[in-house]
Amino acid sequence: MTETVPIEATSLVRVYGEERAVDGVDLQVNAGEIHAIVGLNGAGKTTLMRMLLGMVRPTAGTALIDGHDVTADGSDVWKRVGCLVETPFAYPELTVRENLWAAALLHGVGRARIDAEVAKAIDEFELGHWADRRSRVLSLGNKQRLGLASALVHHPSILVLDEPANALDPAGVVFIRDLMRRSAEQGTAVLVSSHHFDQLARVAYPISLLHRGRIIGTLDPDGHDLEEEFFDQVYRYDRERGAA
Amino acid sequence: MRRALAVEHLKLRRSMVVVVTTVFVVVFIPLLCVGFVAIAKSGGAGAAALKAQAMVVGEGWEAYIGVLGQMVSVAMFIGPGMVVTWAFGREHSDRTFPSLFALPVSRRSIAAAKLVVLAGWGLALIVLLLLGSVVAGLLAGVGPLDGVDLVPRLARLGLAGFLTALLALTIGFVASVGRGYLPALGAMILLTVMAQISVLFGTGGWFPYATPGLYALAGVEGIPEVSVLQLLLVPVTVGIVAWLTVRWWERAEVV
Numbered sequence: 001m002t003e004t005v006p007i008e009a010t011s012l013v014r015v016y017g018e019e020r021a022v023d024g025v026d027l028q029v030n031a032g033e034i035h036a037i038v039g040l041n042g043a044g045k046t047t048l049m050r051m052l053l054g055m056v057r058p059t060a061g062t063a064l065i066d067g068h069d070v071t072a073d074g075s076d077v078w079k080r081v082g083c084l085v086e087t088p089f090a091y092p093e094l095t096v097r098e099n100l101w102a103a104a105l106l107h108g109v110g111r112a113r114i115d116a117e118v119a120k121a122i123d124e125f126e127l128g129h130w131a132d133r134r135s136r137v138l139s140l141g142n143k144q145r146l147g148l149a150s151a152l153v154h155h156p157s158i159l160v161l162d163e164p165a166n167a168l169d170p171a172g173v174v175f176i177r178d179l180m181r182r183s184a185e186q187g188t189a190v191l192v193s194s195h196h197f198d199q200l201a202r203v204a205y206p207i208s209l210l211h212r213g214r215i216i217g218t219l220d221p222d223g224h225d226l227e228e229e230f231f232d233q234v235y236r237y238d239r240e241r242g243a244a
Numbered sequence: 245m246r247r248a249l250a251v252e253h254l255k256l257r258r259s260m261v262v263v264v265t266t267v268f269v270v271v272f273i274p275l276l277c278v279g280f281v282a283i284a285k286s287g288g289a290g291a292a293a294l295k296a297q298a299m300v301v302g303e304g305w306e307a308y309i310g311v312l313g314q315m316v317s318v319a320m321f322i323g324p325g326m327v328v329t330w331a332f333g334r335e336h337s338d339r340t341f342p343s344l345f346a347l348p349v350s351r352r353s354i355a356a357a358k359l360v361v362l363a364g365w366g367l368a369l370i371v372l373l374l375l376g377s378v379v380a381g382l383l384a385g386v387g388p389l390d391g392v393d394l395v396p397r398l399a400r401l402g403l404a405g406f407l408t409a410l411l412a413l414t415i416g417f418v419a420s421v422g423r424g425y426l427p428a429l430g431a432m433i434l435l436t437v438m439a440q441i442s443v444l445f446g447t448g449g450w451f452p453y454a455t456p457g458l459y460a461l462a463g464v465e466g467i468p469e470v471s472v473l474q475l476l477l478v479p480v481t482v483g484i485v486a487w488l489t490v491r492w493w494e495r496a497e498v499v
Binding site: 050053054055056057073074075076077078079081083085086087088089090091092093094098101102105106107108150160 | 247248250251254255258259260338339340342343344345346347348349350351352353494497498
């Protein structure tokens with residue numbers, strides 16, 4: 001029996017007017033893998049992630065999560081997915097604890113287990129000090145921690161994170177890196193976009209380079225200078241495209 | 245759907261917009277009615293007195309309930325309209341809308357849960373408004389209750405108020421499509437003005453957003469009788485709006 005691929009995109013395209021935001025992306029993320037997407041602003045990273053999460057419909061191509069079509073609203077397959085794309089799950093009028101309770105409920109955690117899972121998430125994400133305060137008073141960094149806790153409160157086997165280290169301090173960056181590594185070690189498929197080359201080099205493999213809506217290459221995490229390799233590939237692609 | 249209901253109920257309970265609107269409608273409107281009756285009774289010749297005298301017809305509780313009837317349709321559209329604007333518009337203004345994707349609970353259920361919770365709150369609001377009005381009337385000594393057939397009058401106002409609160413759900417559709425508060429507030433003002441104009445032109449009975457207001461004022465001189473068919477157009481309109489809203493949420497993308 002063939003195992004289903006946790007995240008799979010085939011010839012994925014999304015067009016906005018004249019703009020091809022994502023232009024024929026093929027992508028696979030396997031269980032236990034941290035697959036990173038890097039690219040400049042506007043390269044199509046967020047649009048790609050939005051399509052993989054059913055937030056945006058593909059113009060062409062297919063996006064599958066555990067073999068299921070992502071355009072199906074309310075599918076049970078989403079019980080296995082945690083994500084942080086755009087803004088964190090943080091309703092300002094709710095306390096940190098209530099936000100996590102709502103996230104757990106909406107992610108399908110059994111009612112009998114919710115309180116225990118929420119308490120565990122508060123502890124794991126070091127949100128105890130803020131647990132009973134409304135999330136509107138949280139700093140950006142703590143809001144991001146809450147978003148991550150909400151994405152993981154149901155123990156997903158697939159994790160999609162768009163710039164998860166945004167607004168986090170250096171300790172937070174280390175925290176997210178360890179979190180991804182621990183998740184992958186437990187068999188979770190992780191897809192992450194980031195601008196932090198150093199962070200990716202320590203945990204991600206493979207690293208796909210997205211530019212002008214296309215995956216134009218990969219970066220070697222063991223390479224000498226990821227940043228230099230990144231810009232080399234981007235400029236080479238643009239030169240060849242300009243020459244063509 | 246039960247999970248979506250629980251989450252939407254929690255958000256509604258914690259919202260300051262809901263608390264302020266509830267207090268405003270339940271406390272301020274009865275006080276305003278008591279004030280109008282008192283000013284009209286004082287017999288002054290100032291602008292406020294003349295305005296109050298135009299609104300207050302009859303004596304005692306008859307007059308008081310009559311003023312309340314004029315208030316209900318406006319208060320129960322603007323009050324719930326504000327809360328509906330918040331409930332739907334905030335998902336876009338607070339950028340929480342993307343959080344409602346990639347969930348085993350469908351967005352269809354989330355939208356339906358919002359509508360159900362808001363309708364439930366609308367029902368509670370009109371009941372509290374009527375109770376508050378009775379208490380305010382008794383405390384202010386509006387008049388003797390003997391011979392006043394209060395229950396059917398209040399039941400009529402209750403139905404009119406609840407139907408108006410349901411019509412305010414239209415604002416949720418506009419807040420969804422317009423992705424924020426401003427289009428919703430614009431729609432609320434527009435529908436209020438259109439309801440007034442339709443009444444002025446004598447076609448209000450056939451304009452669902454004016455019908456409950458006319459139904460509340462039944463028996464008042466110059467107010468046309470609302471037929472059952474006209475009244476039935478209100479739930480039909482609400483049904484269409486609810487379907488459109490759920491459908492939009494099912495199909496919407498993150499932008």
